[in-house]
Amino acid sequence: MGFGSWLELRHSRWPHDLSLSYSWLRDHCRCHLCYNSFTKQRVYDVCKLPLNIQPAAIKTTQEELELQWPDGHISKYDYKFLWQNSYEGRRTSHKVPYCTWRAATFPPAHMTTIPVGDLYDPKKAGVRRVIYSIVRNGFAIISEVPADTKSTCAAIEKVCAIKKTLFGEFWSFSEASREHADTAYSSGFIGAHTDTTYFSQACRIQVFHCLQPAAEGGENLLVDGFSVAEQFYNRDPKGYNFLSSEAIPSEYIEDGQCHMSLDTIFKHHQVTGQLQQFRYNMYDRAPLSSLPLEKVQEFYIHFQNLTKIIRNPKNEYWLTLEPGNVLFIDNWRVMHGRASYQGERIMSGCYLDNDDFTSKARVLGVQL
Numbered sequence: 001m002g003f004g005s006w007l008e009l010r011h012s013r014w015p016h017d018l019s020l021s022y023s024w025l026r027d028h029c030r031c032h033l034c035y036n037s038f039t040k041q042r043v044y045d046v047c048k049l050p051l052n053i054q055p056a057a058i059k060t061t062q063e064e065l066e067l068q069w070p071d072g073h074i075s076k077y078d079y080k081f082l083w084q085n086s087y088e089g090r091r092t093s094h095k096v097p098y099c100t101w102r103a104a105t106f107p108p109a110h111m112t113t114i115p116v117g118d119l120y121d122p123k124k125a126g127v128r129r130v131i132y133s134i135v136r137n138g139f140a141i142i143s144e145v146p147a148d149t150k151s152t153c154a155a156i157e158k159v160c161a162i163k164k165t166l167f168g169e170f171w172s173f174s175e176a177s178r179e180h181a182d183t184a185y186s187s188g189f190i191g192a193h194t195d196t197t198y199f200s201q202a203c204r205i206q207v208f209h210c211l212q213p214a215a216e217g218g219e220n221l222l223v224d225g226f227s228v229a230e231q232f233y234n235r236d237p238k239g240y241n242f243l244s245s246e247a248i249p250s251e252y253i254e255d256g257q258c259h260m261s262l263d264t265i266f267k268h269h270q271v272t273g274q275l276q277q278f279r280y281n282m283y284d285r286a287p288l289s290s291l292p293l294e295k296v297q298e299f300y301i302h303f304q305n306l307t308k309i310i311r312n313p314k315n316e317y318w319l320t321l322e323p324g325n326v327l328f329i330d331n332w333r334v335m336h337g338r339a340s341y342q343g344e345r346i347m348s349g350c351y352l353d354n355d356d357f358t359s360k361a362r363v364l365g366v367q368l
Contacts, residue, residue, distance in 0.1 A: 006021045011079050013083075016088075018082060025067060026053055028077070029073075031075060053069065055067040056068050056070050091271050091272055095274065098137075102315050102317075103316055114126050114133070114140065116155050119142065127158055127159055127360075127364065128364040130142060131360060131366050134205065134357075135361060138329070139222065139327065139330060141326065144324055145209065145326050156207055159360070161352070189339060192316070193283060194225065194279055194335055194336075195336075195351075196252075197250040197280070197284050198260060198286075202331060203353065204354035204358075205331060205352035206328075207329075207349045208336075210322065211346045213323070215342055216342045220321050220336060220337070221338060223317070225280065242299070242302050247264050249287065250262075250279075251286035264279070265278065265279050267279065277333070278332065
């Protein structure tokens with residue numbers, strides 16, 4: 001039914017009605033005159049859109065909505081398209097299928113580990129299973145990878161293109177080598193954190209492959225940041241809202257490099273409101289210049305409370321990375337850390353970019 005400048009539409013497959021602007025409907029016509037289905041780009045010139053436009057005729061069938069406009073142009077819309085691309089449909093129905101965990105509920109290996117041979121067998125859909133596990137669980141492991149840089153790099157590139165950063169593209173080093181002015185290039189303990197908070201867009205995926213374990217120690221730590229967020233919100237909703245709205249500065253500085261970023265710890269999808277990213281790094285915090293005096297004490301209260309939850313042993317899962325197992329971590333969600341160690345320990349790995357990773361996920365039909 002039409003109401004002035006919008007249409008109220010109901011369908012048996014929808015949980016509720018949609019209110020669709022006539023301007024929006026005319027702009028989203030997908031006929032060949034308005035949209036190039038080959039390039040997936042618009043042809044219709046939005047400046048030719050009458051902002052007070054109303055259809056001359058409305059027709060609905062079980063399969064589609066059909067509108068005839070005053071100039072005689074006919075637009076047809078598939079109901080699935082309307083539901084998936086309208087504000088109301090997306091806001092109320094789109095939920096990323098992730099599953100949070102704590103140490104006692106850490107996902108079992110059969111849900112998260114994919115043999116490298118499956119990446120090369122289309123029937124086993126190995127790449128899709130890796131990406132699905134990263135989206136659902138926050139991490140995935142590719143097993144049976146030869147412990148050399150060439151084999152590791154090849155396995156990673158089956159999943160996604162490698163991102164170049166100040167650390168290079170694919171790297172391999174002994175943490176005690178001090179190649180960069182970073183805590184990771186040491187043999188000491190590193191607490192749970194996410195990487196590259198000093199970038200305006202943090203790297204989405206972090207990849208690790210331990211080519212040579214330490215003689216003693218060096219176990220790796222994983223903490224589910226989305227689980228931590230749930231716990232923090234339930235315990236201190238005021239603190240959660242504070243750290244979702246107040247931006248905190250981060251920095252990385254070494255010879256020839258000075259990266260700085262200002263962002264919130266909790267980041268949410270602008271339409272659905274769903275938690276999209278968790279940014280937490282004790283080491284890369286810059287001087288706290290983003291908050292006025294009256295908010296400084298409140299920040300420290302909430303930040304300490306959040307840190308206590310992160311450090312709760314019930315949230316910490318420790319594992320030993322063995323040669324052959326390549327670990328992919330969703331750096332927008334899962335924090336990682338490391339126990340101190342003795343002896344030489346050689347790690348390799350890289351970062352994957354958010355845009356490349358999410359593109360691959362959509363192509364393979366993994367819901368984001």
